[in-house]
Amino acid sequence: MADFKGIAEALIEGNAGKVKDLVQGAADEGEGPQKILDEGLIAGMEVVGVRFKNCEIYVPEVLVSARAMHAGMDILEPLLAASGAKARGVFIVGTVKGDLHDIGKNLVAMMLTGTGWKVVDLGVDVDAEKFVQTALDVDADVIGLSALLTTTMVNMKSVIELAKNKDCKAKIVVGGAPLTQSYADEIGADGYAPDAATASEIISSMG
Numbered sequence: 001m002a003d004f005k006g007i008a009e010a011l012i013e014g015n016a017g018k019v020k021d022l023v024q025g026a027a028d029e030g031e032g033p034q035k036i037l038d039e040g041l042i043a044g045m046e047v048v049g050v051r052f053k054n055c056e057i058y059v060p061e062v063l064v065s066a067r068a069m070h071a072g073m074d075i076l077e078p079l080l081a082a083s084g085a086k087a088r089g090v091f092i093v094g095t096v097k098g099d100l101h102d103i104g105k106n107l108v109a110m111m112l113t114g115t116g117w118k119v120v121d122l123g124v125d126v127d128a129e130k131f132v133q134t135a136l137d138v139d140a141d142v143i144g145l146s147a148l149l150t151t152t153m154v155n156m157k158s159v160i161e162l163a164k165n166k167d168c169k170a171k172i173v174v175g176g177a178p179l180t181q182s183y184a185d186e187i188g189a190d191g192y193a194p195d196a197a198t199a200s201e202i203i204s205s206m207g
């Protein structure tokens, strides 16, 4: 019998090798990739998200679990594509122009991948044109903007303005240590989250 609980536990422990073996085992037994994703990987990642939010674990542990998640996803992705499973939506994420911080952005991307979104990660130092053009090209549902510097968070506003000018329908969610809900409101963002778990909740409600 497929060991979904074992997959979740191995992911929480950050044991990528074990996650890979158990996911492969479940797939070989004929379990559907969506079920393995939902009951194994996502179930585990939800626990990681809650523990991170409650400060029971910290960034290094989350990154190790993220690596384990990727090890499982490497096996499931081609199976999911072949089975025609539909992503919950398309989420574009990147760190704004002039800013090279990417740890928080990567956590948000990983959490969204873990909850079934198709994630397009544009990396760091991304200008407004690239965010908006990519959103239009891939018909994104949500754009996530990250900034860690008070000098770069102002660049979020240009993305929001350009999206409006180009009639881009994607919702825009912002985050990063210097951000606040009131700043997000001031620049006209559709959402703000202080951490990756809340980001996942807010963005999932937009899909």
Ligand code: B12
Binding pocket: 059, 098, 099, 100, 101, 102, 103, 104, 105, 107, 108, 143, 144, 145, 146, 147, 148, 149, 150, 151, 173, 174, 175, 176, 177, 178, 192, 193, 194, 195, 196, 197, 199
């Ligand atoms: C690591 C780090 C670096 C690393 C970055 C490595 C990397 N690959 O990211 C390096 C060494 C490169 C670096 C460089 C610099 N840094 Co720096 N850096 C940090 C540090 C210590 C940690 C940031 C971090 O990763 N935190 C952990 C993650 C998990 O948290 P997070 O990013 O906030 O993300 C969470 C939330 O904010 C949210 N979130 C994040 N993004 C998004 C996006 C969306 C859409 C949503 C919804 C949510 C969301 O969810 C995340 C997960 O829970 C901070 C200090 C700090 N405590 O924040 C300084 C800090 C951000 N850096 C700072 C500075 C000044 C710099 C430099 C200018 C230093 C210099 N003089 O060269 C350069 C700038 C380089 C550049 N152009 O970007 C200052 C910023 C001050 C300010 N107010 O502007 C800080 C605050 C340090 C300080 N106290 O002075 N830095």
